[in-house]
Amino acid sequence: MRRTCSPPWAPDLIEPIDLLSLPAGPPQVVGREAGFALKVLRPTADAESIPPGQGQVLIVLEGTARIEEAADDDAKVVHTARHDRAADLPAGSLWLVANDARWTLTGDAVVLAISTSVPRQLRRLDDLPAIARGRPHMAPRQLFTNEMVRVELVAARGRLPFRGWVPYDHTTPKVEFALILRGSFRARVGGESQMLSAGSLLRVPPDTPHNFRARGRGTSIGIVISALMERREADVPVERDHVRGFTPFGRG
Numbered sequence: 557m558r559r560t561c562s563p564p565w566a567p568d569l570i571e572p573i574d575l576l577s578l579p580a581g582p583p584q585v586v587g588r589e590a591g592f593a594l595k596v597l598r599p600t601a602d603a604e605s606i607p608p609g610q611g612q613v614l615i616v617l618e619g620t621a622r623i624e625e626a627a628d629d630d631a632k633v634v635h636t637a638r639h640d641r642a643a644d645l646p647a648g649s650l651w652l653v654a655n656d657a658r659w660t661l662t663g664d665a666v667v668l669a670i671s672t673s674v675p676r677q678l679r680r681l682d683d684l685p686a687i688a689r690g691r692p693h694m695a696p697r698q699l700f701t702n703e704m705v706r707v708e709l710v711a712a713r714g715r716l717p718f719r720g721w722v723p724y725d726h727t728t729p730k731v732e733f734a735l736i737l738r739g740s741f742r743a744r745v746g747g748e749s750q751m752l753s754a755g756s757l758l759r760v761p762p763d764t765p766h767n768f769r770a771r772g773r774g775t776s777i778g779i780v781i782s783a784l785m786e787r788r789e790a791d792v793p794v795e796r797d798h799v800r801g802f803t804p805f806g807r808g
Contacts, residue, residue: 619665701784
């Protein structure tokens with residue numbers, strides 16, 4: 557069963573979300589864990605630039621997007637040499653937006669953004685289908701990691717005996733998200749099976765038995781997004797008055 561997501565996003569959701577069917581509009585949060593959030597972006601031709609702040613791992617699911625990334629002269633801390641960058645991103649591309657960059661995303665595309673910390677010195681662009689091309693099976697290959705999240709690429713063919721990135725039941729201590737980039741997989745989570753096609757996102761809770769098996773004749777490609785920190789809920793609500801006037805250099 558595939559479904560569309562309607563706000564607010566439910567953190568205990570196990571049903572897959574069809575990211576390609578989400579309506580156009582502002583960014584929609586489809587997942588959130590400690591240190592990162594997953595958002596679906598549908599850029600337009602006249603999108604406004606985003607000021608420096610949190611970095612982004614952008615994965616183009618459908619269409620073509622244009623990324624323009626500029627070093628911000630107003631940044632207070634500069635660790636490395638910074639240069640303006642731009643590229644056209646077809647479906648299957650992965651692009652890293654640095655924390656201190658001002659960026660603009662335009663075009664006609666569906667993009668999954670992983671909002672997290674991204675150092676500027678990391679490599680910018682990966683062609684994910686090209687990495688998986690010609691490989692009948694590929695164990696998880698790391699694309700990006702920091703202290704909060706790890707992003708890996710997997711590939712498998714449905715007609716092979718070993719059909720999936722992990723075809724046997726296993727558990728993980730933290731939350732995992734499975735994103736299908738190409739082809740299809742049969743996911744079995746907590747004893748229930750469901751088919752995942754391109755554009756599907758599935759949240760796997762911690763300590764839940766699960767496995768994935770590729771289906772179809774061609775190579776199926778998936779992205780594994782793994783939380784590396786536990787999500788903690790505040791014991792008491794944080795009120796605005798609690799943080800008013802705070803500054804690391806003394807009282808405001």
